[in-house]
Amino acid sequence: MSLSMRDPVIPGTSMAYHPFLPHRAPDFAMSAVLGHQPPFFPALTLPPNGAAALSLPGALAKPIMDQLVGAAETGIPFSSLGPQAHLRPLKTMEPEEEVEDDPKVHLEAKELWDQFHKRGTEMVITKSGRRMFPPFKVRCSGLDKKAKYILLMDIIAADDCRYKFHNSRWMVAGKADPEMPKRMYIHPDSPATGEQWMSKVVTFHKLKLTNNISDKHGFTLAFPSDHATWQGNYSFGTQTILNSMHKYQPRFHIVRANDILKLPYSTFRTYLFPETEFIAVTAYQNDKITQLKIDNNPFAKGFRDTGNGRREKRKQLTLQSMRVFDERHKKENGTSDESSSEQAAFNCFAQASSPAVSTVGTSNLKDLCPSEGESDAEAESKEEHGPEACDAGKISTTTSEEPCRDKGSPAVKAHLFAAAEPGGRPRDSGRLDKASPDSRHSPATISSSTRGLGAEERRSPGREGAAAAAKAEEARALPGKEAFAPLTVQTDAAAHLAQGPLPGLGFAPGLAGQQFFNGHPLFLHPGQFAMGSAFSSLTAGMGPLLATVSGASTGVSGLDSTAMASAAAQGLSGASAATLPFHLQQHVLASQGLAMSPFGSLFPYPYTYMAAAAAASSAAASSSVHRHPFLNLNTMRPRLRYSPYSIPVPVPDGGSLLTTALPSMAAAAGPLDAKAAALAASPASVAVDSGSELNSRSSTLSSSSVSLSPKLCPEKEAATSELQSIQRLVSGLEAKPDRSRSASP
DNA sequence: TCTCTCACTTC
DNA sequence: TGAAGTGAGAG
Numbered sequence: 008m009s010l011s012m013r014d015p016v017i018p019g020t021s022m023a024y025h026p027f028l029p030h031r032a033p034d035f036a037m038s039a040v041l042g043h044q045p046p047f048f049p050a051l052t053l054p055p056n057g058a059a060a061l062s063l064p065g066a067l068a069k070p071i072m073d074q075l076v077g078a079a080e081t082g083i084p085f086s087s088l089g090p091q092a093h094l095r096p097l098k099t100m101e102p103e104e105e106v107e108d109d110p111k112v113h114l115e116a117k118e119l120w121d122q123f124h125k126r127g128t129e130m131v132i133t134k135s136g137r138r139m140f141p142p143f144k145v146r147c148s149g150l151d152k153k154a155k156y157i158l159l160m161d162i163i164a165a166d167d168c169r170y171k172f173h174n175s176r177w178m179v180a181g182k183a184d185p186e187m188p189k190r191m192y193i194h195p196d197s198p199a200t201g202e203q204w205m206s207k208v209v210t211f212h213k214l215k216l217t218n219n220i221s222d223k224h225g226f227t228l229a230f231p232s233d234h235a236t237w238q239g240n241y242s243f244g245t246q247t248i249l250n251s252m253h254k255y256q257p258r259f260h261i262v263r264a265n266d267i268l269k270l271p272y273s274t275f276r277t278y279l280f281p282e283t284e285f286i287a288v289t290a291y292q293n294d295k296i297t298q299l300k301i302d303n304n305p306f307a308k309g310f311r312d313t314g315n316g317r318r319e320k321r322k323q324l325t326l327q328s329m330r331v332f333d334e335r336h337k338k339e340n341g342t343s344d345e346s347s348s349e350q351a352a353f354n355c356f357a358q359a360s361s362p363a364v365s366t367v368g369t370s371n372l373k374d375l376c377p378s379e380g381e382s383d384a385e386a387e388s389k390e391e392h393g394p395e396a397c398d399a400g401k402i403s404t405t406t407s408e409e410p411c412r413d414k415g416s417p418a419v420k421a422h423l424f425a426a427a428e429p430g431g432r433p434r435d436s437g438r439l440d441k442a443s444p445d446s447r448h449s450p451a452t453i454s455s456s457t458r459g460l461g462a463e464e465r466r467s468p469g470r471e472g473a474a475a476a477a478k479a480e481e482a483r484a485l486p487g488k489e490a491f492a493p494l495t496v497q498t499d500a501a502a503h504l505a506q507g508p509l510p511g512l513g514f515a516p517g518l519a520g521q522q523f524f525n526g527h528p529l530f531l532h533p534g535q536f537a538m539g540s541a542f543s544s545l546t547a548g549m550g551p552l553l554a555t556v557s558g559a560s561t562g563v564s565g566l567d568s569t570a571m572a573s574a575a576a577q578g579l580s581g582a583s584a585a586t587l588p589f590h591l592q593q594h595v596l597a598s599q600g601l602a603m604s605p606f607g608s609l610f611p612y613p614y615t616y617m618a619a620a621a622a623a624s625s626a627a628a629s630s631s632v633h634r635h636p637f638l639n640l641n642t643m644r645p646r647l648r649y650s651p652y653s654i655p656v657p658v659p660d661g662g663s664l665l666t667t668a669l670p671s672m673a674a675a676a677g678p679l680d681a682k683a684a685a686l687a688a689s690p691a692s693v694a695v696d697s698g699s700e701l702n703s704r705s706s707t708l709s710s711s712s713v714s715l716s717p718k719l720c721p722e723k724e725a726a727t728s729e730l731q732s733i734q735r736l737v738s739g740l741e742a743k744p745d746r747s748r749s750a751s752p
Numbered sequence: 753t754c755t756c757t758c759a760c761t762t763c
Numbered sequence: 764t765g766a767a768g769t770g771a772g773a774g
Binding site for chain 2: 288309
């Protein structure tokens with residue numbers, strides 16, 4: 008574990024940073040002639056892995072380095088090394104700091120997200136993990152081309168509420184269940200240069216959402232308890248653990264660092280895209296979302312009406328045959344009026360069940376059936392932001408930031424600004440202004456600005472984390488149809504490390520000593536597990552997980568940095584660390600595409616503690632485990648077969664349907680749906696789909712009648728009544744092919 | 753509500 | 764060709 012072996016040092020040049028030291032150097036000169044350490048540097052020792060930044064005269068480099076390496080391996084204090092070596096301010100050794108960057112992040116597939124958000128967010132989570140859809144993709148710009156960056160994503164609770172889907176609306180159903188262990192996902196390409204990041208769309212499609220707390224693919228990295236972005240332990244993993252029926256907000260982070268291990272002490276730039284907020288569900292509640300995803304997710308193509316292999320197509324074909332037969336039968340019996348009525352009904356429903364063009368996914372139903380499509384959309388909008396919504400739960404785009412959730416965290420320096428959003432508005436300008444006075448007049452711990460496309464830059468006064476969290480949530484009231492711009496929060500972890508009149512030094516020795524104790528870089532803030540608010544807040548969410556860490560860290564708990572340093576000097580360190588099961592898990596890192604640092608500071612969740620966590624958490628959330636068999640909400644939640652967002656297709660017998668909607672649809676649908684729009688406009692597609700349209704009608708009729716009628720316009724109700732009669736007629740015939748699904752070819 | 757299986761899809 | 768992702772639907 009020697010310095011020279013870890014980080015190649017070129018004699019006469021600077022050696023770069025170390026993750027245990029603040030990313031940014033303290034202002035004062037850290038230089039100290041070895042052997043003549045200043046008073047404030049009483050017990051600094053060279054950590055085994057070379058935490059100090061060193062600059063060595065070329066001629067002396069070799070012997071000095073030998074000494075240093077020896078010291079590092081033996082724990083000899085600097086004072087014994089002689090006067091030749093100098094510690095230099097880290098600042099001068101941080102080439103990364105020399106080039107300013109100004110990252111901007113653009114959310115890709117924004118149109119899809121907008122639709123997603125507008126219709127009520129819903130994201131499926133499964134035990135084995137389900138990918139996010141829409142996929143979280145961003146495009147970065149403004150990065151330093153040569154600097155290396157780590158791009159991360161995590162998902163935080165958006166509020167403290169539990170939700171339920173009632174009357175086609177998401178409603179607050181109580182207080183949130185205990186939070187799941189925090190987990191973050193590092194983009195597998197990290198670290199990479201800014202040039203590399205900017206050359207492509209950064210996608211996080213491999214991130215999976217799960218409700219399985221027993222998932223053991225998490226590996227912890229401890230952050231300082233006062234870290235601006237992440238506090239306490241965060242685990243890495245490809246799966247994020249979420250609570251079902253809770254609202255979440257994905258976050259995107261850009262960290263300028265070339266090593267994962269430097270994350271805890273690196274500067275974070277955090278970006279929020281409010282339209283990516285969602286409610287985690289184990290089964291789809293909102294058919295709008297279901298249809299939106301079916302229409303846009305390639306893997307769900309089989310469920311599209313246009314899909315070649317749609318499972319129910321056979322059933323629909325059967326239904327179509329039955330319907331044709333029925334029509335003929337009626338005509339033969341002189342019921343042409345009914346047919347006409349039925350046709351009207353079909354015209355009404357056709358827009359909702361149109362096949363091919365449904366991929367556009369734009370709500371067109373509301374255009375013709377405002378009582379259905381629009382009312383729901385508005386209702387959901389009202390629901391989310393209206394009186395029924397949990398006040399505390401209204402996340403502010405500004406307070407979705409970590410400081411909000413980590414109440415009581417020290418003031419942090421953060422920059423809040425809305426990044427460039429082409430075509431977007433500085434959506435936060437108003438909301439930030441609506442923030443409470445507390446959030447506006449607190450010390451300038453957070454500054455915010457809006458950077459539109461050359462837009463005015465606005466700054467709002469900073470605020471303290473806790474107060475800002477509660478207050479700014481009130482500013483979260485987002486008009487559902489408003490254009491979104493990302494919120495970014497830049498946090499400088501080093502700011503937290505700087506303490507007292509000699510910022511940085513008071514902390515660095517502790518870190519160094521800590522490393523010395525353990526012989527492993529733990530990334531544990533000396534005070535992180537002190538029995539205080541930090542600890543309790545930490546354990547509140549993931550106590551069992553931290554049990555191991557905190558227990559192992561007992562030796563450092565309650566020690567300030569001075570004590571730590573003293574302890575280091577006295578060689579008291581190893582005792583506590585020896586109990587820690589710190590083993591590098593390279594295979595897991597490899598699974599994430601992470602380069603294993605030679606320091607190896609990642610350690611896994613001990614499986615036993617994961618199990619304990621699962622038990623604890625499941626106990627806390629056990630209300631959802633055992634359900635009365637009669638409380639099957641499926642009976643109360645009819646599954647609608649129609650698609651309120653499909654683009655209607657002109658059909659042979661009703662060709663006037665909504666063809667005019669297509670241009671706007673295509674425009675609204677954006678690039679993702681352009682193809683679908685084109686398909687919709689294609690005569691061929693019409694010809695092909697008209698048949699399935701009829702099928703869709705039948706399908707619609709077979710299942711949607713329960714909830715459709717209340718929202719339909721009068722003439723549609725009449726048609727619905729007619730359709731229902733047809734449905735009843737067909738349903739009996741439908742049962743047979745349905746049951747024989749497995750037997751069907 | 754949750755979990756599992758199924759048929760279907762993409763890659 | 765098969766692994767993996769997908770919603771439907773049953774339990």
